[in-house]
Amino acid sequence: MRALISDQKKAALFTQGFASKTNSSDNLYYKERVKMKISKGKNLLNMCSVSLLALTLAACGGSSDSDKEEETAERETTSSTTYDASGYSDWVNVDLSTGELATDGNWQVALRRYAIQANGGSSGDGEVSACVAHTYDDMYVDGAAVQSVFESYSAENTLADFDAVNSTYCVEEDYQTDSLETRITEDEWLDSATYTASTSISNGWIIRSSTADNYARVKVSEYNYDSTNHTLNIVLQSELWNGTGFDAVMDSPALSVSSDGKTYWDLDTNTIVTENDDWDLSTTTSGRDTVIQVNGGASGSGDAAVAYIYAQDDSGAAIENSSASDVDNLDSYTDGGDIYNWYQDGSSSAFDNPGSYGGFEYNIAGGHKMWPNYATYIVKDGENHFKLQLLGYYGEDGTAPSGTLLVRHSVTD
Numbered sequence: 001m002r003a004l005i006s007d008q009k010k011a012a013l014f015t016q017g018f019a020s021k022t023n024s025s026d027n028l029y030y031k032e033r034v035k036m037k038i039s040k041g042k043n044l045l046n047m048c049s050v051s052l053l054a055l056t057l058a059a060c061g062g063s064s065d066s067d068k069e070e071e072t073a074e075r076e077t078t079s080s081t082t083y084d085a086s087g088y089s090d091w092v093n094v095d096l097s098t099g100e101l102a103t104d105g106n107w108q109v110a111l112r113r114y115a116i117q118a119n120g121g122s123s124g125d126g127e128v129s130a131c132v133a134h135t136y137d138d139m140y141v142d143g144a145a146v147q148s149v150f151e152s153y154s155a156e157n158t159l160a161d162f163d164a165v166n167s168t169y170c171v172e173e174d175y176q177t178d179s180l181e182t183r184i185t186e187d188e189w190l191d192s193a194t195y196t197a198s199t200s201i202s203n204g205w206i207i208r209s210s211t212a213d214n215y216a217r218v219k220v221s222e223y224n225y226d227s228t229n230h231t232l233n234i235v236l237q238s239e240l241w242n243g244t245g246f247d248a249v250m251d252s253p254a255l256s257v258s259s260d261g262k263t264y265w266d267l268d269t270n271t272i273v274t275e276n277d278d279w280d281l282s283t284t285t286s287g288r289d290t291v292i293q294v295n296g297g298a299s300g301s302g303d304a305a306v307a308y309i310y311a312q313d314d315s316g317a318a319i320e321n322s323s324a325s326d327v328d329n330l331d332s333y334t335d336g337g338d339i340y341n342w343y344q345d346g347s348s349s350a351f352d353n354p355g356s357y358g359g360f361e362y363n364i365a366g367g368h369k370m371w372p373n374y375a376t377y378i379v380k381d382g383e384n385h386f387k388l389q390l391l392g393y394y395g396e397d398g399t400a401p402s403g404t405l406l407v408r409h410s411v412t413d
Contacts, residue, residue: 078163078410080155082396085111086403088341089303093119096379096386096409108379108386109351113403114360114370114393116351118379121177122298123347126381129177130350133169133387134161134376140354145361150371155391155408158374165376166412167385175380178347180299183306184281184292189220197223197234208342209267210278210295210302215241216267218281221251223290232257234283234290238267255283257290280304297344305342351377359390369393370402378412387412 081099085092093107094100108128110117119126136158139149189203190196197203197220204219222235233254239246250270255263264279265272273279281304282293295302353375355361360370370393379386392398392406 114357122180123178129175131170131174133378176350178349206307208305210304212303299345307339
């Protein structure tokens with residue numbers, strides 16, 4: 001039996017998923033601070049005699065860096081900026097040195113709804129890492145959000161704490177580089193007791209092609225080690241969607257699994273292809289694990305994705321899984337029916353904490369809304385450090401579409 005679940009349930013289960021920037025000079029969130037640093041020069045007595053000190057000072061004029069105490073000023077500006085991060089697929093890249101949208105590879109963080117990625121590891125070509133620098137621990141008791149405490153914090157009364165944060169709040173071990181998080185996980189399709197393909201209903205997915213114009217029901221049907229050639233292979237079982245139903249089952253060629261590289265498979269032709277083709281799934285290893293990736297999100301430039309399936313078991317209870325749910329009994333891939341949305345591979349990062357949605361918590365006071373927990377993050381890019389804090393999910397006045405992020409940010413020392 002299949003049934004649609006309510007929009008509220010869908011919203012509670014799915015808030016995933018950025019593009020233009022609006023001005024950010026609201027007085028509530030903009031502040032300039034001047035920090036004075038005094039550096040001492042060499043004692044003038046090294047150059048001038050004690051008896052002629054007054055004359056020496058006049059003659060030397062105190063103009064040399066080595067002859068006087070030098071006073072320097074550093075300006076550190078805290079700003080808030082609104083970013084349209086409401087899209088479910090596109091990331092908005094931000095250059096934190098300016099707060100502007102990045103038009104090239106010079107960016108530190110990417111935004112998409114509540115998710116944030118750092119430009120490094122599995123998320124980019126940079127060497128950016130991040131850490132959680134400051135949190136309000138009283139917001140949570142035994143992991144549960146406390147409504148009254150959430151309601152007591154605001155952009156205004158957290159500003160001083162944000163300004164106080166600097167790079168010393170994180171030690172080197174605290175910084176985290178983004179790591180790959182695949183939608184298809186090994187425990188869904190591998191029987192760890194027998195090291196064979198699982199017979200579980202979780203071993204199966206509806207896969208969208210990299211060109212987003214074809215679909216297939218896919219399973220891992222074989223997991224074999226060839227002792228003669230010392231190779232490990234998996235075989236995929238697929239059924240293409242023909243517009244009204246699924247075609248006959250086809251077994252794929254054996255896809256090699258090794259640390260030497262990736263093997264790429266195209267669901268449209270059921271063939272092994274190259275990285276430069278429109279591949280849909282790839283296989284490789286990470287340590288002792290076999291990794292299956294889709295050509296989309298953090299794993300590729302295509303539009304391949306895994307369906308989020310809604311269904312009901314015989315008792316009427318919802319079967320919910322972000323990648324696989326009893327696909328044998330799925331009638332179609334129709335969006336809005338059994339399938340609610342599509343997920344691509346993502347990244348795990350420091351921005352996943354401290355709340356259930358990183359810098360946000362969901363449904364604190366009803367209304368299916370996102371609430372900021374005002375955590376402050378330090379972002380490290382080489383020798384440069386930045387800090388950021390999420391202030392809102394619905395723009396500056398709280399009325400913009402969901403995923404319109406109000407972000408407080410600053411360069412820090």
